[in-house]
Amino acid sequence: MVKLVHISVRMMTKNFERITLSDIDAICHACCTYDMKPLSKEQQAKLHLEYGEKDFDLKLSKNSFAKYMPDVKVVIRKGYPHCGYMAAHTKEYVEEIETFIK
Template identity: 70%
Template sequence: MYGEDLAELMTKNFDRITNQEIDAICHACCHYDLHLLTAEQQSKLHLEYGEKDFDLGVSKKAFKKYLPEVDVIIRKGYPHCGYFAGNTAAYVTELEAFIK
C-alpha cells in the first residue's frame, strides 16, 4: 500500500518495538473513554486523518461530540498514517508551526 521503500522503513521500525509495547498500543487504541475537553484543551490538539482512514466515519462523529473546537485535518487521498509517512519533512514543519 505504501510502496516498497516505505514498507521496508516501516518494517524496520516495527522490529524495534517489543511485544509489550505492541500490546500497550493495541490496548490504548481499543480502551479509552472520551471526555468533553475545554476549549483551551482542544486548542492544544492536532488531529489528522487520511481520507481513506478505516475509522474516519466513526471518528467524525466523535469529533463533533467531544472535540468541536478542534480543526481536524483530513488529508485527501491518503490512508491511515499515509501523509506523514510519505511527507515526513513537511509534516514535521507543520507540527512545529502548530506547536508555536
C-alpha cells in the same frame, strides 16, 4: 537521506518482528477502550488531529470529534491511509507541526 530511510525501515521491521499477539491485544485494547470526556476550548486548542481520508476509523472518529472536540480543526488528508501523508511528505509535515506548536 536514502540511507537514513533505509536504517529507519530496518529498525521498524525489527520492532514489528518483536510484537507478540499479546502485545497486539494490549495495543488494540488501549486504543479502543477509554472514557472520552468533552474537552475545554483550552484543551482543544492544544490538539492537532490528523487523519488520512482512507483511515480505517475516520467515520467513527468523526462522531467523537463533533461530540467531544467540536472546536478542534481536524486535518483530513485526501487520498491517504493512516499515517500516509506524514510518511510521504515528512518535511512538509514537520514544518506544519512546528508552525502549529508556535
